[in-house]
Amino acid sequence: MSTPSPALLPIRRLTPRDLTACADLSENRGWSRQEHRWNFLLTAGTGYGIDDPDGGLIAACVLTQYGPQSRPDLGAIGMVLVAERYARQGIGRRLMRHVMATAGTTPLTLYATPNGRPLYEELGFKIIGWAETVAGHFTPEPGEQCSSSDGRLTTRAATASDLTGILRLDEEVFGADRTALITRLPAFADQLRVAEKHGRLIGYAAAWPNTGTHVVGPLIAQDTETAKALIASLAARTDRPLRTDIDLRHEELLAWLKACGLAPTARNAVMTYGITELPGDESRRFAPLTVAAG
Ligand SMILES: CC(C)(COP(=O)(O)OP(=O)(O)OC[C@H]1O[C@@H](n2cnc3c(N)ncnc32)[C@H](O)[C@@H]1OP(=O)(O)O)[C@@H](O)C(=O)NCCC(=O)NCCS
Numbered sequence: 001m002s003t004p005s006p007a008l009l010p011i012r013r014l015t016p017r018d019l020t021a022c023a024d025l026s027e028n029r030g031w032s033r034q035e036h037r038w039n040f041l042l043t044a045g046t047g048y049g050i051d052d053p054d055g056g057l058i059a060a061c062v063l064t065q066y067g068p069q070s071r072p073d074l075g076a077i078g079m080v081l082v083a084e085r086y087a088r089q090g091i092g093r094r095l096m097r098h099v100m101a102t103a104g105t106t107p108l109t110l111y112a113t114p115n116g117r118p119l120y121e122e123l124g125f126k127i128i129g130w131a132e133t134v135a136g137h138f139t140p141e142p143g144e145q146c147s148s149s150d151g152r153l154t155t156r157a158a159t160a161s162d163l164t165g166i167l168r169l170d171e172e173v174f175g176a177d178r179t180a181l182i183t184r185l186p187a188f189a190d191q192l193r194v195a196e197k198h199g200r201l202i203g204y205a206a207a208w209p210n211t212g213t214h215v216v217g218p219l220i221a222q223d224t225e226t227a228k229a230l231i232a233s234l235a236a237r238t239d240r241p242l243r244t245d246i247d248l249r250h251e252e253l254l255a256w257l258k259a260c261g262l263a264p265t266a267r268n269a270v271m272t273y274g275i276t277e278l279p280g281d282e283s284r285r286f287a288p289l290t291v292a293a294g
Pocket of ligand 1: 029079082083086088089090092094112113119120
């Protein structure tokens with residue numbers, strides 16, 4: 001029997017049982033395996049994929065929706081991958097169209113690699129901003145102020161009783177209810193810290209493990225000073241290099257991170273479909289939880 005054309009192979013929902021196949025696909029495209037991130041996304045979001053008749057997956061992606069389940073406010077698409085041997089055969093386009101149809105009228109967003117951008121543009125996504133990935137050991141330059149200069153600003157590890165406040169702040173700044181993701185953060189991240197001023201919660205940040213690094217995100221803060229304090233407090237509690245994706249609008253924070261030893265490694269376009277800007281408050285949104293989920 002001849003192998004069916006990939007254009008005819010069914011698209012199915014992925015589950016955490018597909019973790020190894022998803023990690024294999026990441027590796028196939030030169031990414032690291034990222035099992036921890038895949039596991040999180042396949043649990044908090046919905047994976048879609050196409051089985052390879054020879055075993056494994058031909059393609060995969062994840063849709064994570066925010067807001068009421070019956071009528072989500074926003075959907076984020078991520079981890080869009082097509083196995084190298086099936087590239088440029090229309091599979092990425094077909095999978096994306098399927099996910100867009102599934103999302104219906106829900107506005108969509110994604111972080112596009114230079115590789116994925118032409119496909120998303122063809123599908124009607126528009127660039128609304130940029131994020132720069134910076135990575136490296138956080139090693140303050142002599143004389144560089146790498147912790148807060150404001151004595152009233154404090155950071156500490158989050159406790160269970162902070163969760164309600166974190167969820168409230170997150171919804172205000174992200175612009176949609178991310179309860180399903182945020183409540184999984186204590187298990188997903190190695191560190192979850194809050195920033196306070198006069199006893200009031202003014203920011204929070206997490207650091208989660210990814211291939212030898214700690215990814216900082218989400219990073220939500222009242223201002224740049226608070227964002228710096230949160231990053232410095234996370235860095236003080238890990239020996240690993242940090243990695244984060246900072247919105248280019250936050251120039252001051254990016255310059256500071258570079259002065260503290262992190263170097264730019266990539267630039268991704270923030271794209272939307274069905275809305276011309278993201279909801280929430282961009283001035284307090286410094287880094288996404290992951291570029292694969294917003
Ligand atoms: C991006 C990716 C998913 C595209 O999948 P694909 O199945 O090869 O793409 P398609 O064949 O459906 O291409 C659809 C259209 O997108 C555009 N496109 C896709 N790959 C392109 C490339 N490398 N350069 C320029 N345009 C490209 C073209 O317009 C193409 O139409 P055409 O082949 O008729 O000219 C795939 O290249 C991939 O897995 N890349 C590595 C991971 C990655 O960067 N993912 C994006 C994360 S945001």
